[in-house]
Amino acid sequence: MSKIGRNSPCPCGSGKKYKKCCLGRDEEKQQLENNPDSLFEEVPEEEVPEEDEWTDDWEDDWEDHGEDDDEEEVGDADEKTAHSPQQTVNLKKVDKSTPEIDEDQQQIVDQWWAQLEDYDDPEAQIKHLESFMNQHPALLENLEPVEMLLDLEPALSKQGKVETYIAALERLNLEFPKVYLKEFAYLDPTMIQYLVTQQRFDEVPAYLERFKEYGASEVDMLFPLLEFLRANDCTDWVADVTHATYDAVTHSSEIFNGDSILEPLLMTYYAPYLDKAYAAADLRELSHTLGQLNIDFKDGFLEPEGLEQYFQDILEPLDAAFFNTFASEDNIYVYYARVEQNFMGYLHREKGIGWIKAEYYQELVQRYINTITPDGKRPKHPFIFTKTLTEQTISKTCKDLFSLDVTRSLSMFSALYWFAEYLAQYNAIREDECADIQSWLREWRDQLWPEFLKSDIAATAFQDFP
Numbered sequence: 001m002s003k004i005g006r007n008s009p010c011p012c013g014s015g016k017k018y019k020k021c022c023l024g025r026d027e028e029k030q031q032l033e034n035n036p037d038s039l040f041e042e043v044p045e046e047e048v049p050e051e052d053e054w055t056d057d058w059e060d061d062w063e064d065h066g067e068d069d070d071e072e073e074v075g076d077a078d079e080k081t082a083h084s085p086q087q088t089v090n091l092k093k094v095d096k097s098t099p100e101i102d103e104d105q106q107q108i109v110d111q112w113w114a115q116l117e118d119y120d121d122p123e124a125q126i127k128h129l130e131s132f133m134n135q136h137p138a139l140l141e142n143l144e145p146v147e148m149l150l151d152l153e154p155a156l157s158k159q160g161k162v163e164t165y166i167a168a169l170e171r172l173n174l175e176f177p178k179v180y181l182k183e184f185a186y187l188d189p190t191m192i193q194y195l196v197t198q199q200r201f202d203e204v205p206a207y208l209e210r211f212k213e214y215g216a217s218e219v220d221m222l223f224p225l226l227e228f229l230r231a232n233d234c235t236d237w238v239a240d241v242t243h244a245t246y247d248a249v250t251h252s253s254e255i256f257n258g259d260s261i262l263e264p265l266l267m268t269y270y271a272p273y274l275d276k277a278y279a280a281a282d283l284r285e286l287s288h289t290l291g292q293l294n295i296d297f298k299d300g301f302l303e304p305e306g307l308e309q310y311f312q313d314i315l316e317p318l319d320a321a322f323f324n325t326f327a328s329e330d331n332i333y334v335y336y337a338r339v340e341q342n343f344m345g346y347l348h349r350e351k352g353i354g355w356i357k358a359e360y361y362q363e364l365v366q367r368y369i370n371t372i373t374p375d376g377k378r379p380k381h382p383f384i385f386t387k388t389l390t391e392q393t394i395s396k397t398c399k400d401l402f403s404l405d406v407t408r409s410l411s412m413f414s415a416l417y418w419f420a421e422y423l424a425q426y427n428a429i430r431e432d433e434c435a436d437i438q439s440w441l442r443e444w445r446d447q448l449w450p451e452f453l454k455s456d457i458a459a460t461a462f463q464d465f466p
Contacts, residue, residue: 039379039384039389040374040377040378040379040380040384041377041378041379041380042376042378089216089247089248089251089253091216091248091252092213092216092217092248093214093217094181094182094184094217095182096182098141098142098144099141101139101142105139105142106142108136109142109143112128112143122152122155122156122159122164123156123159125148125152126152126164126165126168129149129168130168130171132145133175137175140176140179141176141178144182146172146179146182146187149165149168149169149172150183150186154454154456157453157454157455157456157457158454158455162457169190169191172187173187173191184210184211184214184218185211185214185215185218185220185221185222186221188210188211188225189224189225189228190457192204192207192208192228192229193457193461195207196232196461197457197458197460197461204234204237208237208240211241211244212241212244212245215249216248216249216255219249219258222241222249223260223261224405224407225241226241226264227407227408227411228407228458229241229356230264230356230360231360231407231410231411231461231462232461233354233357234356235356238264238356239265239268242261242265242268243268245261246261246262246265246293249261250262250294250295251294262295263359263363264356266290267355267356267359269289269290270286271354271355271356273286273311274311274315275355278311280304283307283308284304286304286307287302287304287307290302310341313338313341313342314341314342314344314345315345315349316342316345317342317345318338318339320426320428322338323339323427326382332378332379332382335382336366340362340365340366340369341362343358343362343365343418343419344361344362345358346418346422346425347361347418360411360415361414362415364397364408364415364416365415365419367397368393368394368412368416371393372384372393382428383428383429385433385436385437387436387440390416390437390440394409394444397412398412404448406452406456406458406459406462407458407462410445410449410452410459410462413441413442413444413465414465416441417437417438417466418466420433420438420441421438
C-alpha cells in the first residue's frame with residue numbers, strides 16, 4: 001500500500017487534506033504499535049495495597065499477569081465464590097484395561113496394524129477398520145483403534161467426508177460400547193459438535209450421559225466441551241453436566257482450578273431470575289436454592305441483598321461517569337469486574353444473546369483484560385487495544401497446545417467485537433477506535449475460519465459473525 005502524502009486528500013472521505021485530518025491520529029496509532037509499553041505505567045510500591053486491603057480477585061488477577069500460559073487455563077473463580085476446600089474425593093473413572101488374549105489372537109491384531117501401513121487414504125483406513133469389526137469383533141478391545149480414528153478426523157474434514165468419520169464413531173458407540181467408553185472423552189465432544197451443527201438436538205443428551213457420570217475424571221475434555229456448549233447457548237445441557245460434576249470437580253485434590261466450573265453452573269440458576277422483574281421473595285427463593293449446593297460462597301453473597309447487588313450490576317446500564325472513574329480507582333479489578341458484568345446485560349438486552357453465552361463472552365473479555373496488562377503495571381487508559389497487542393493476547397489466551405482452540409478463538413472474536421461496541425456506546429473508547437478494532441477482528445476471523453473448517457467439526461457451529 002502506497003504512503004499517503006501529507007497534502008493528499010484524506011482517505012476517510014472528509015474532503016480535507018490528510019495532514020489536516022487523520023494524519024495525527026494515524027501517527028499516534030503507529031507509535032503505539034511500535035511501542036506498546038508506553039500504554040502502561042509502573043505501579044509505585046507505596047500504592048500497592050497492604051495485605052489486609054487486598055480482595056481475593058485483585059490479588060489473584062494481579063499475580064496472573066505475565067504468567068506462562070503453556071498449560072491450559074481453565075479460568076478464575078468469580079468474586080462471588082471462594083475456592084472450595086480441597087477434600088479427598090474418589091473420582092469415578094472408566095476402566096481402561098484390556099482383556100487377555102492368546103498368541104494367535106495377538107497375531108491377528110498385529111497383522112491388522114501392519115496392513116494399515118498399506119493404506120494412505122483415510123477413507124480406505126476406515127474400511128480397513130470396518131473389515132476388522134466384521135471379522136474379529138471380539139478382538140476390537142485389544143486392537144484399540146480410537147487413536148487411529150482421532151488422527152483421521154482432520155484429513156476427512158479437509159476432504160469433505162466428515163459423515164464417513166461420524167458414521168464410524170456411531171457404529172463404534174452402538175456395537176462396541178466398551179471400546180467407545182474407554183475414550184468417550186475424546187469421541188463424545190466430536191459427536192456433540194457434529195449433532196449441534198446438524199441441528200440434531202434430540203440426539204445430544206445421550207452423548208452427555210458419560211460426561212455426567214465420568215466427566216470429573218476427564219476435566220481436560222470436560223471444560224472444552226462446556227465452552228462449546230456455552231458458546232452455542234445450550235443452557236439446559238450446561239446445567240445438566242455442571243450440576244452432575246461440579247461437586248467432584250471442585251472438591252478433588254486431583255483437579256487444579258476446578259472452581260471455574262461454578263461460573264456456568266451458577267448462571268443456569270440466575271438466568272430465570274435475570275429474565276423477569278424479580279421481587280424480594282424471588283431473591284429469597286434463589287438464596288435458599290443456592291444454599292443447597294455444596295459451594296463455599298463468600299460472606300454476604302448468598303444473602304438476598306448480595307444477589308440483588310450482583311443482578312443490578314448486570315442489568316442496570318452503567319453511565320459515562322462511571323467509566324471516567326478509572327484514574328481514581330485504586331483497585332482496578334473492582335472497576336473491570338463491574339464493566340464485565342454489565343457487559344453481560346448489554347449482550348442480553350441489546351443483542352438478544354442468551355445468558356449462558358453472554359456469561360461465556362464476559363469470561364473471555366475478562367481473560368483478555370487480565371492478560372493484556374504486563375506484570376506489575378497498570379494501564380494508562382482502562383481499555384487497551386492495538387492490532388499487535390490484540391492479536392498477541394488472543395493467541396495467548398486461545399491456544400490449545402500448538403494451535404488455536406476453535407471454540408475459544410472464534411468466540412473471542414465475537415466477544416471483543418461486541419465489547420468494543422459496548423465501550424464506544426459509553427465513550428470509553430472513540431468511535432474510530434471501535435471501527436478499527438472490529439475491522440481487525442473481522443479480518444483475522446475471516447482468514448482463520450476457512451482453515452478451521454478444514455480440520456475441525458466444531459467450526460461449522462460458528463459460521464455467523466456480527
